[in-house]
Amino acid sequence: MKLYKVVGIMSGTSLDGLDLAYCQLRRKKDQWEFEIKTTESVTYSKEMQNELKDAIHLSAEKLLLLHNEYGIRLGKNVKDFITQNDLEVDFIASHGHTSHHRPELGFTFQLGSGQHLANASGHKVICDFRSNDLALGGQGAPLVPIGDRLLFSEYDFCLNLGGISNISFESRGSRIAYDIGLANMILNYITRKIGLDYDKNGALAKSGTINPNMLKKLNDLNYYLLPHPKSIGYEWFLEEVVPIVDDTEDSTENLLHTAVHHICEKIAQQVALNSNKKTQKLLITGGGALNSFLIETIRQKLSSNIDVVVPEKKLIEFKEALVFAFMGVLRSEREVNVLKTVTGATRDSSSGVIFLPN
Template sequence: MNTIYKVLGLMSGTSLDGLDIAYCHIWQETETFWSFKILDAETISYSPAWKLQLKNAIYLSDSAHEDLDKAYGIWLGEQAKAFIQKNNLDVDFIASHGHTSHHRPEEEYTFQLGNGQELANSSRQKVVCDFRSLDVKLGGQGAPLVPIGDELLFSDYDFCLNLGGISNISFQKDGKRVAYDIGLANMPLNYITQKTNLEYDKGGTLAASGELNEGLHSQLDKLEYYKLPFPKSTGYEWFSKEIIPLIEESKASIEDLLHTFIQHNTSKIALAITENMEKKVNTLLVCGGGALNDFFIETLREKLLPHTEVIIPSKQLINFKEALVFGLMGVLKMEDKTNVLSSVTGASNDSCSGVVFFPSK
C-alpha cells in the first residue's frame, strides 16, 4: 500500500491575507500522479502589527531582518502547534513556504521569512522549508513553485491559474510543464481599496461600478515586464517601483482604478492563454483569492470565450491550494524526488529543494 503522508502545509502570500494552514493526506497513485485530501484548513489573519512588519521587511537592516525571521518562525510554530492541538492531528512534518521578504533572482537572492529551526522548536515538529534558494543558486527564478502541484495533482486541466497578490499560470507546452508570473492580480486591488479603509473589494462590486481609465490602462500595457520572455517572476519590488507610482499619480476614482486594473489584469491573462493553447477547447482551473472576485472572473470569462472554460473549484481548494502544494513539495523532499522544475524556473536542472529542521532538545 502506498504511504500516506500526513502533512501540515503553511503558506503566506504577497497579498498578506494571512497565514494559510492546511492539514493534508498525500499519497502517490502512479509514477506521474499523486492524490490528496485536505482534512482541516484555516486562514489565520495577521494582526495590524504583523502585517506592517511583513510588508516593510524589505526595508529592514540585515540585523533587524534576521530578528524578524526568527520572531516570525516562532510565531509560525505557535500557530501550527495550536492548530494541531485544536484539531487533535497526527502530523508527520510541517512544510512551510514562509513569507517572501526579498525576491531578486537576477542577483541570485531570494529570502522567505520564517526561520526553520525556530519553527521546529516552537511547534515541536519536523519542518521542511526554504524551497526557493537552491533553484536560484542553479540560475533559476526560484518561482513559481506551485506548478509541480499542477503537474502531479491537477494535470486534468489544460491551464492552472493562481490569483494571489500576483497572477501566475502553469500549463503543458511541447510535452513540458511551463509556468511564469503573468503580472498583477490582487496586489493593486487591495492597495487601492485600503485607501478607503476596506481590506478588499468583496466580490469586485466597487470595480464593477467603475469605468475604464484609458490613460492608466495604456500606461499599464506599456510596462517593460510584459515584454520579457518566460520563465520570469515578479513580486512586491516590481509593484512598489512600477505600479504604486501610477496609482498615486492617477486622478481616477477608486471605482475606476479598480475597474481599470481588472480589465488590464484579465487582458494579460487571456493573452497568456490564447498564445499558448495547443487545443481548440481548453479548461482553466482558477485558485487563489482572486477566484472569489466575481467581477474579475466574469470579465476573464468574457475574454476567454469561446475557446476556454473557466473552472472555479471548491472554496477550500481556492483558498488552500498553495498550502497543499507546499505540503506535496515537502513530501517529495522526504522521498528525494524532484519538486522544482527547471522548465518552469529556467534553472540549469530540476532539483529536490528544501531544508529539513528537527526540534532541538
C-alpha cells in the first residue's frame, strides 16, 4: 500500500514541448491505482525545437554536449515545477527526448543526461528506459503498453496519437503493441511550412481534398508491410516520408487532408485485424486526440462495433508522462516494466537507470 509520489516527464517526437505530471500511485491488492495531481506543459522555443529536431545530424561530441545541456534544462524545469507547486516528491522518472532510434542497428538514444538532471533538480532520477531492452535484442519501443495493461485494462485497445501512432492490446494472454505509423509528425511538418505549429482542430485539413497520388505513395510505404514487433523514429520520417510531402505540389489544406486520411486508414486497418465482432472500447490519447477532424475521420473508418473513447484533456495530454512515472515505480519495485511480447526482446525486463543527485 506504499504511496509513490513521482514527477513523470516526457518529450515526444511531435516537438511541441515538455510534459510534466506529478502523479501518485499505489497498489491495492493486485490492482494499481493512479491520480494525476498536477501538470504543466513547457512549450519549446523555435530554437529549442530546431536543436532537438536537428540533433540527429550532430557529431558525437556535439550530441553529448546537447545531452548534458538538455539534462540540466530538464532538471531546472522540474525543480521549478516542484517548487512552484510545493510538491513532495520521491523521484523523477524521465523519458528524455529521442534523437536517434535505429533498433535494426542495435541502438537508440534519448537526450537528457540523468546525472545532470538529478544534480540540477536535487532529486533522484530514473531514466534511460530503452537501452536495456535493446541490449536484450528488442526494439526498445513501445514502452507505454505496460501502463496500458496495468492502469487501463478496461479498454480493449489503447491508441496513442503523438508524432507517431502506436497501438496496444491483449492477444491470447500477451500484450501486443507496435508503432502503426504516422500521426502528428507529418501534420506538423506540413503546417510548419506555412509558419503554424499545428492545425488547430484539424480545421485546415477538413477544408481540403485528397491528393490520390500522395495518398498512394504514403499507403505503399514498406514499413506497413513489416510484421511486429516494429517501431519507427525520426530517421524513418526524414528518409521515407519527407520526400513524398516535398515532392507533392498541392495546397496545404489538401496535403493535410490527405495525410489525415492516410493516418486513419492505417489505424483502422490495424484495429480491424485485431478486433472481434463484439463491442470493443478504444482509448485515444496523445496530442492527436485534440484534433477533432482526425478523431472524426478515425470514427468514420472504424467498424461500428468499436466504441471510441476520448478522455478528459488532462489524460489525453499527460498519459505518457504518467506511464513513465509508473515505469519508474515498477523499476523501484524491481518489477517488469518492459514486455518482450511488445519489443521482441529475449525476455521481459525491469529497465531504467537510477541517478542520485550530488
